[in-house]
Amino acid sequence: MSQGVLQAKLWYAQRISAMVLGLCVSIHLLIIFYAIRGGLTAEEILGRTQGNVPFAIFYEIFVLACFVHAPIGLANILEETFSRGFISRLLPWVLAALILVLGSTAVVGVYTGGNV
């Protein structure tokens, strides 16, 4: 695959993931407004999220959209600022791994309440 075609595919992936993120951020904000009605303690929040499957699926989709979107953006910024090289290829992969692992861990954490 030529560099141009790869760039075009990455652009497409970033565009689609941006659409998903737009929706997720809106729902996320609404959930925050809803969640803080009765107070903002960890117990209150975990009480709602523990064992809540739609909640877990929604936030995992959120994590996956970030996993696709952010590293492509970082790669573009690094390439434009410092030109293409080892670091500008490595860092986006590191960011992708961090988002996927930390994000998914957080989703599992609030779903199980830390009792795995």
Place this chain on the structure above:
Amino acid sequence: MSNTDLKVKVWRGTQEGEFIEYLVPRNPNQTVLDVVTYIQRKLDPTLSYRFACRVGMCGSCAMTVNGVARWTCRTHVSQIVKGDSLEIAPLNNLPVIKDLATDMREFFDKWKGAVGFFKGDKTRHDDFAKVEPESTQRQLANAGIECIGCGVCYSSCEVVQSRPNYLGPAALNRAWTLTNDVRDVQQLDRLRAVAGDEGCHACHTQGSCTERCPKKIEPTASIAGLKKLVARAAVRGSKWGKL
């Protein structure tokens, strides 16, 4: 010096050089090209600049006036003068040959690089191609077809400045009009040529090209059209095949 004189700073030199100030009498309805011509004819015949038609048809007299790329023939001094001062420089993002004349080769080579030229498969023995004036593709092509290649958009583009290999707004706009030309037969080659970070996907959508285009063309919209078309062709394929 009369108090109606313009103080005109003009770039003299090549890539290296300096601004030299000239005093030019103010006239009603005077254009920036009139000012440059006055300097060359009356004050300093060694000044180099480029022009041809004087009426906004040829696209050869574009320069950077008070920091903004413009056609000098269609810019009245009264529209842009700051106090009594003007600053006239060659176009940005292009090598300077001398004074106000830039080397446009790179600009036109990029049109070729973007497959910005027509190629059909009909001969004189075939019938005329029938293109409905109201068809979507004809309308999309119409929106960008009036470009005369003056280089104002290219000179105004921040991405060209930071990425010298970027094809630029004019070449991509031309590529977009041709992707909407149903008679053209090199569509896949063109999509490959304009894909990626030297082509349409490098555009930051800052819109300077659209704001500055003297023909009111919107290269930003053309590039957005190319981005979608190319990305879809790369992922799902297009009516001409897959990239």
